[in-house]
Amino acid sequence: xxxxxxxxxxxxxxxRMLRDMVRRIALIIVAVVVVAAAALALLAxxxxxxxxxxxxxxxxxxxxHSAQQDYDPRTAGPTEFQLIAKFDKSQPIEWRVAxxxxxxxxxxxxxxxxxxxxxxxxxxxRDKEDKPWVATLSFSDIVGSRGPDTIWVSMGRPxxxxxxxxxxxxxxxxxxxxxxxxxx
Numbered sequence: 129x130x131x132x133x134x135x136x137x138x139x140x141x142x143x144r145m146l147r148d149m150v151r152r153i154a155l156i157i158v159a160v161v162v163v164a165a166a167a168l169a170l171l172a173x174x175x176x177x178x179x180x181x182x183x184x185x186x187x188x189x190x191x192x193h194s195a196q197q198d199y200d201p202r203t204a205g206p207t208e209f210q211l212i213a214k215f216d217k218s219q220p221i222e223w224r225v226a227x228x229x230x231x232x233x234x235x236x237x238x239x240x241x242x243x244x245x246x247x248x249x250x251x252x253x254r255d256k257e258d259k260p261w262v263a264t265l266s267f268s269d270i271v272g273s274r275g276p277d278t279i280w281v282s283m284g285r286p287x288x289x290x291x292x293x294x295x296x297x298x299x300x301x302x303x304x305x306x307x308x309x310x311x312x
Contacts, residue, residue, distance in 0.1 A: 185214045190302035223251055242266040262286045
């Protein structure tokens with residue numbers, strides 16, 4: 129083997145070794161970055177303030193005429209509907225629904241997944257004329273001392289009377305009523 133051939137073989141082996149070493153170092157760096165990002169995310173989640181609502185009741189005013197996507201009582205239209213959430217640390221949230229000036233009606237809850245980051249819930253109830261209604265609630269991920277700052281509601285009459293499908297659907301934006309507060 130000539131000295132040029134030996135040098136090419138040696139250079140090729142050296143190049144392969146360097147390439148392998150660079151790949152390994154790059155994988156180690158990527159692994160360290162991923163672990164550091166996961167640790168920072170976990171730390172941020174643990175340090176995030178947790179809101180634990182006290183026992184009590186919050187009334188959410190709902191309108192179909194909102195100047196913004198999030199509920200703001202200063203720019204919201206007239207209250208067309210109300211959601212009443214009763215909190216009890218030892219029980220699931222009890223939901224009631226009401227039109228202004230009418231007595232609240234207890235709603236049955238069901239699992240709903242609207243994809244909202246703040247979570248979602250479904251409600252079924254019968255109005256004072258015994259007609260069935262269904263609503264899906266999408267909760268804001270911004271939670272204040274009175275619960276979610278905004279709840280988006282899509283509601284209507286079930287097409288089959290059993291809560292599957294809806295006709296006459298309306299979309300509402302809801303927020304804690306200004307005078308509403310937890311009883312502590």
